[in-house]
Amino acid sequence: MSDSPVLDLDQKVEEARTALDEHVRKTMEWHFNPDTGCPFWLDYASKLPFNPRNDVQNFDDLKKFPPFEDDWLRGGPVRRWVPKAFANEPIYVFETGGTTGTPKSRVAINDFRTDYEMFSETLPDEFFPPGSNWLMLGPSGPRRLRLAVEHLCQHRGGVCFCVDLDPRWVIKLIKKGQMDQLEAYKKHIVDQAITVLEAGHDVKCMFTTPKLLESLANALADRGSSIGEMGIQGIFSGGTEFTPQWTRFAMEELIEGVYMTPTYGNTLMGLACSRPVTAEDGYKISYYAPQPRATIEVVSFEDTNQCVDYGATGRVKLTTLTQELFVPGFLERDEGEREAPYEKYPWDGISGVRPYHELAQSTTVGVY
Amino acid sequence: MLNIPVLRWGKPYESLEADEVSHFITGEPLARVGQANPGLLGRDIRKVKQAREALKKIPTSDLVQMMKKAADLYLNGTLPLGDGVQSPDDFARMQSATTGLPEVMCRGNMEKNHFVLSNMDQMLEALTRGLPLSILTQGYGEEGRGVTVSYQVQSPALGMVLPSNSPGVHTLWLPVIPMQVGLILKPGPQEPWTPYRMATAFFEAGVPREAISIYPGGADMGAEVVSRCRRTMIFGGAPTVERYAGDPRVQVHGPGFSKIMLADDLVDRWEDYIDIMVDSVFLNSGRGCINCSGIWASRHTKEIAAAVAERIGPVEPKDPSDPDAQIAAFTVPGVPQAISQQIDALVQTPGAEDMTARYGARLVEMERCGYLRPTVIHCDAPDHPLANTEYMFPFVSVVKCPQDQMIEKMGPTLVLSAITDDQALREQLIETTGIDRLNLGAMPTIKMNWLQPHEGNIVDFLFRARALQIDEKK
Numbered sequence: 072m073s074d075s076p077v078l079d080l081d082q083k084v085e086e087a088r089t090a091l092d093e094h095v096r097k098t099m100e101w102h103f104n105p106d107t108g109c110p111f112w113l114d115y116a117s118k119l120p121f122n123p124r125n126d127v128q129n130f131d132d133l134k135k136f137p138p139f140e141d142d143w144l145r146g147g148p149v150r151r152w153v154p155k156a157f158a159n160e161p162i163y164v165f166e167t168g169g170t171t172g173t174p175k176s177r178v179a180i181n182d183f184r185t186d187y188e189m190f191s192e193t194l195p196d197e198f199f200p201p202g203s204n205w206l207m208l209g210p211s212g213p214r215r216l217r218l219a220v221e222h223l224c225q226h227r228g229g230v231c232f233c234v235d236l237d238p239r240w241v242i243k244l245i246k247k248g249q250m251d252q253l254e255a256y257k258k259h260i261v262d263q264a265i266t267v268l269e270a271g272h273d274v275k276c277m278f279t280t281p282k283l284l285e286s287l288a289n290a291l292a293d294r295g296s297s298i299g300e301m302g303i304q305g306i307f308s309g310g311t312e313f314t315p316q317w318t319r320f321a322m323e324e325l326i327e328g329v330y331m332t333p334t335y336g337n338t339l340m341g342l343a344c345s346r347p348v349t350a351e352d353g354y355k356i357s358y359y360a361p362q363p364r365a366t367i368e369v370v371s372f373e374d375t376n377q378c379v380d381y382g383a384t385g386r387v388k389l390t391t392l393t394q395e396l397f398v399p400g401f402l403e404r405d406e407g408e409r410e411a412p413y414e415k416y417p418w419d420g421i422s423g424v425r426p427y428h429e430l431a432q433s434t435t436v437g438v439y
Numbered sequence: 440m441l442n443i444p445v446l447r448w449g450k451p452y453e454s455l456e457a458d459e460v461s462h463f464i465t466g467e468p469l470a471r472v473g474q475a476n477p478g479l480l481g482r483d484i485r486k487v488k489q490a491r492e493a494l495k496k497i498p499t500s501d502l503v504q505m506m507k508k509a510a511d512l513y514l515n516g517t518l519p520l521g522d523g524v525q526s527p528d529d530f531a532r533m534q535s536a537t538t539g540l541p542e543v544m545c546r547g548n549m550e551k552n553h554f555v556l557s558n559m560d561q562m563l564e565a566l567t568r569g570l571p572l573s574i575l576t577q578g579y580g581e582e583g584r585g586v587t588v589s590y591q592v593q594s595p596a597l598g599m600v601l602p603s604n605s606p607g608v609h610t611l612w613l614p615v616i617p618m619q620v621g622l623i624l625k626p627g628p629q630e631p632w633t634p635y636r637m638a639t640a641f642f643e644a645g646v647p648r649e650a651i652s653i654y655p656g657g658a659d660m661g662a663e664v665v666s667r668c669r670r671t672m673i674f675g676g677a678p679t680v681e682r683y684a685g686d687p688r689v690q691v692h693g694p695g696f697s698k699i700m701l702a703d704d705l706v707d708r709w710e711d712y713i714d715i716m717v718d719s720v721f722l723n724s725g726r727g728c729i730n731c732s733g734i735w736a737s738r739h740t741k742e743i744a745a746a747v748a749e750r751i752g753p754v755e756p757k758d759p760s761d762p763d764a765q766i767a768a769f770t771v772p773g774v775p776q777a778i779s780q781q782i783d784a785l786v787q788t789p790g791a792e793d794m795t796a797r798y799g800a801r802l803v804e805m806e807r808c809g810y811l812r813p814t815v816i817h818c819d820a821p822d823h824p825l826a827n828t829e830y831m832f833p834f835v836s837v838v839k840c841p842q843d844q845m846i847e848k849m850g851p852t853l854v855l856s857a858i859t860d861d862q863a864l865r866e867q868l869i870e871t872t873g874i875d876r877l878n879l880g881a882m883p884t885i886k887m888n889w890l891q892p893h894e895g896n897i898v899d900f901l902f903r904a905r906a907l908q909i910d911e912k913k
Contacts, residue, residue, distance in 0.1 A: 248682045250666055285478045292485065316455040317476050324482050354455060 083417035087362060091418070092129035094363035094392055099123045102397040107156040111143070112397060130366070133390060134376045136399040144175035152178045154394065165215035167338040170242045174213075177338050182395045183215050186341035187223040189361055190334070193344050194227075198305035198330035202228040203275035208264045208283050210238045215338045220278045232272060234263040261286045268301040276305045281312040281321070288325035299329050309334040311405060311425050315354035322354075334358070335424055339398050340365045340389045346413070346420075358424065359416035366390045369409035369421050375402060378419070381411050386427055441470040443521035443631060445655065446638065447483050448490065449648020458628060458655065462536040463770035463808045464759070469533050470521065472631050475654035477663035480623070483652060484667045490621025491595035493647040499572035502617040503559045508644035509637070510556030514549055518639045530636055535759045537629045538604060539768030539808060542760050544723055548606040552637070555610045555889060562614050565890035566898045575618055579907045589907035596621030597901060598668030600661040600675075601634065603627030604831055605726050608674060608692065609637065611897065616641060620901055621650045625664045629770060631655055665689060670901055690900050694829040695728030695853030697884040701736040701743070702859030703842045709739050710746070712858055712881055717750045719856065719884040721813060724767035725833030729854045729876075731884045732829040734837045735821075735845055744794040744817040744837035751813035751833055752798030766833065768808040775802055775809030778830050782814065785828075790819045794837075821848035846871050854884040
């Protein structure tokens with residue numbers, strides 16, 4: 072907590088905006104400077120009718136960029152995304168999508184650690200005791216989440232147990248209608264989780280997806296046990312299934328007494344945290360991006376450069392502004408309602424996140 | 440406006456999510472229907488055995504009497520619904536308002552449900568082929584030949600993924616409770632009315648509340664019902680049928696492709712059968728899977744098509760409260776437009792003619808809904824893309840096809856009315872496995888004999904005949 076006098080919300084919002092604008096200028100200077108930037112953006116800038124280093128002076132100026140096309144992230148060479156300043160660092164590549172065709176790739180050096188260390192600060196020690204061991208019951212393989220959760224655990228002094236989970240296979244099973252195979256795979260995953268929880272590793276914290284949380288809770292209930300009785304105190308989860316109704320159901324019927332925090336994020340942006348979710352507030356879930364490293368805007372479906380009014384519905388537009396990755400105005404496959412800034416996060420947030428209605432019917436939600 | 444909760448083994452559950460159902464013409468909100476998240480069933484299914492246990496405590500004869508009492512409550516009672524009450528007139532008006540069916544047809548469907556419930560003892564007698572119902576309770580017994588027979592229940596509850604557009608299908612699940620099997624109902628989004636009203640009538644007649652759950656929700660909720668229940672009846676289109684084909688846990692009811700065959704021996708007297716053809720195509724607004732979507736003959740097809748078109752082509756939409764309303768509205772935006780466009784595109788394939796075109800535009804668009812007026816297509820060959828199609832309105836293809844090719848070309852057919860006295864053809868049809876219900880003679884496809892099973896016997900689906908031997912010395 073700051074020792075400075077409490078500022079009113081308007082001042083905090085203004086300060087956050089000033090910091091964001093300053094961060095945008097630094098980000099432009101970094102990514103479009105031939106000494107530090109990556110080949111993709113340097114090449115791209117040479118075709119732009121403006122010079123990002125000179126002409127992008129604040130967040131609103133980012134609208135000068137054409138919409139970011141995530142297809143640019145498909146295929147190689149992957150090094151075209153590595154900023155020159157990091158060329159000699161160990162490089163990770165994280166993938167998203169890819170059930171069919173070429174997945175989108177995002178290079179990373181340290182962002183996932185930074186994002187999850189920041190997120191760690193939001194976790195209450197009472198439910199995520201420092202030094203606790205964790206279970207990562209979520210997607211593995213070439214995914215940011217697997218390493219990030221392990222780092223979160225290690226950052227908090229624990230050891231992280233993992234299971235293998237291939238979400239692409241899950242989505243293929245769903246698309247083929249092989250629901251018996253899907254159930255068998257889910258059971259295989261949950262069996263592994265229960266084995267870890269029963270093995271005396273003193274696991275107190277867990278990442279999991281809503282669907283796997285349901286399966287784990289039901290499997291434990293069938294054994295006469297529960298997630299709380301297995302020693303879990305805190306759960307970190309995420310996904311568009313985190314509706315108020317699902318959250319209330321989980322809290323009342325799946326994890327009685329265990330703390331759960333929803334998050335919203337993806338491989339490109341990082342992790343948006345939620346305001347505390349309470350029954351009194353109707354289990355409303357509002358997410359706030361880790362500004363200034365990333366922003367969430369809720370924009371008009373018709374004009375994606377225009378934010379909707381507070382409380383109104385729009386499409387999610389993400390911007391990533393780290394030294395490792397610059398993504399201006401990426402239109403996510405989700406929609407929601409624009410939320411006002413508040414004390415802890417004095418910038419815009421989003422609630423009611425759900426699949427974008429025009430894409431929802433073609434989106435297969437697997438384990439996320 | 441009514442608030443209708445999720446029902447979890449008879450207990451109301453107020454979901455934080457609700458779907459508003461509105462009048463398809465006025466937009467008046469009629470009810471907020473609580474939406475279940477699939478996880479609720481994931482928890483509740485762990486108590487499914489209690490549904491059958493509660494029902495098994497009540498003799499089947501008593502349950503049959505409860506069905507008869509429920510029949511009258513359903514047809515005539517003012518029953519609780521969510522935070523309000525619903526009279527029979529409210530029910531017909533609300534069902535019409537959200538499904539698009541004229542009120543007079545909704546009342547007709549109420550009568551059908553009432554008939555089935557009121558005659559439940561005969562229904563069960565027919566469905567079980569006269570089996571003493573105590574055998575279904577106990578799992579075995581004497582059938583009267585001095586031999587022990589055993590029927591093992593395959594699921595303590597039947598899952599039902601119900602449609603929005605055809606209230607007539609509810610008769611299929613009504614015999615389940617008196618067979619001491621619970622119900623897990625997922626209503627169609629536009630038709631929550633029947634499952635709730637029927638469940639309430641059952642409860643008021645004495646059926647234990649823990650025997651019935653109702654989970655309104657989206658497609659994911661339907662998939663959850665199929666996934667969680669050991670036996671599920673589901674209604675859907677051709678993709679749904681394909682998806683669950685061969686799954687013994689699932690009985691799929693999809694498009695019927697029901698047909699009338701005018702065989703060579705009687706086709707020259709086609710004019711004698713026009714009323715049968717019109718009724719088969721047109722009654723109940725052509726929505727049922729038992730409505731006729733194909734009339735097949737080797738000759739006179741153009742004249743037949745013209746005659747049917749002359750009878751049903753001029754029919755116009757009327758207000759759903761009008762007792763003379765004969766066609767139903769499409770209440771889901773975009774659907775009637777898409778269907779009409781598809782027909783217009785397919786009729787361009789050489790060999791087809793829209794025989795109803797002369798009676799005016801097929802598509803009637805209104806502010807919040809649309810109507811498709813009856814359509815008769817003549818196809819001069821069975822391979823035409825419109826020769827074997829089915830739509831949710833009075834639509835029929837009159838197909839010219841040599842008789843010796845008909846059985847092969849007709850494909851799967853839920854109901855076939857074969858107008859023929861040709862004994863050899865009749866024998867051939869009896870052995871054709873692609874035909875489900877076979878009407879031999881001049882009968883409309885929609886003629887139901889309630890004492891005969893429809894598209895798979897529910898008793899065979901829920902119970903398995905198996906061997907059971909008892910050591911009589913002990």
